[in-house]
Amino acid sequence: ALGALAVLLAHRLTGGRWGETARTPLRAAAATLPLAALALLLLLPALSSLFSWMVPAEQLPEAVQRKRFYLNTPFLLARLALYLTVWLALARQVGAFGTQRPGRSVAPAGLILWLFTVTFFSFDWIMSLEPTWYSDVFGLVMATTMLHASLALVLLSLCLAGRGQNETARTDLANLWLAPLLGWGFLSFVGASAPN
Numbered sequence: 001a002l003g004a005l006a007v008l009l010a011h012r013l014t015g016g017r018w019g020e021t022a023r024t025p026l027r028a029a030a031a032t033l034p035l036a037a038l039a040l041l042l043l044l045p046a047l048s049s050l051f052s053w054m055v056p057a058e059q060l061p062e063a064v065q066r067k068r069f070y071l072n073t074p075f076l077l078a079r080l081a082l083y084l085t086v087w088l089a090l091a092r093q094v095g096a097f098g099t100q101r102p103g104r105s106v107a108p109a110g111l112i113l114w115l116f117t118v119t120f121f122s123f124d125w126i127m128s129l130e131p132t133w134y135s136d137v138f139g140l141v142m143a144t145t146m147l148h149a150s151l152a153l154v155l156l157s158l159c160l161a162g163r164g165q166n167e168t169a170r171t172d173l174a175n176l177w178l179a180p181l182l183g184w185g186f187l188s189f190v191g192a193s194a195p196n
Contacts, residue, residue, distance in 0.1 A: 001036055002087065003150030004029035006114050006143075008094040013107035018176060021169035023095075025157040029150060030096035037084045040125075047073065053131040064131040071128055079124055083117045090114060118143045137191040144187060147180035 004026040011019030048054045053064055053071045064071070090110050091097065119139025127138050135141075151173060158170055 001029050001032045002118055003146030005087065005090055005094060006111060006147055007150050009107045009110045009114065013111065016172065017169045018172035021158065022154045022173060025154045026150065027096050029153060030091045030094060033087055033091045033096065037088065040080065051128060053128065061132055067131060071131060076124055079120065083121050086113050086117050115143060118146065135191050137187045141184060141187045141191055144180045144184040148177060148184060151177040151180065
């Protein structure tokens with residue numbers, strides 16, 4: 001859903017036939033964001049069993065104690081509320097809920113907001129599961145993963161539909177899919193080779 005949101009914003013910024021062909025499956029994927037938000041909210045009662053850093057500070061390793069300004073429950077919940085608000089607003093702007101598509105002026109700011117929120121969400125909800133571990137590129141790896149997963153979903157849906165879809169648009173989408181795949185491979189290599 002989050003990858004579809006970014007692809008829809010990118011199409012509004014750049015244009016092209018590929019986006020016209022991909023709009024329906026991308027909007028459908030982005031329309032599932034309220035379900036993702038609900039799933040996250042259902043996790044809230046179990047936060048203390050998910051995150052090992054939610055114990056008293058004196059029980060934590062020193063490396064994690066230094067992160068307590070960022071890793072604390074009220075700040076985590078405030079950031080989650082911000083992420084969900086931004087994502088749902090962007091989904092509304094791209095027409096995921098049947099509203100108008102955004103103008104080009106919304107797309108650049110939307111893409112920047114998307115990248116920042118996805119990066120910090122990845123830090124908050126995935127990387128902090130192992131609070132002693134860190135990676136500078138983890139958020140970008142997750143962002144490129146979301147992008148190529150959404151493009152793969154679009155290509156799969158277009159191939160399954162098959163009903164005379166524009167072959168040029170499918171080729172453009174396949175070529176576009178290569179960019180986040182290469183980005184993911186590069187960032188994964190950089191992240192794996194970086195010293196801890």
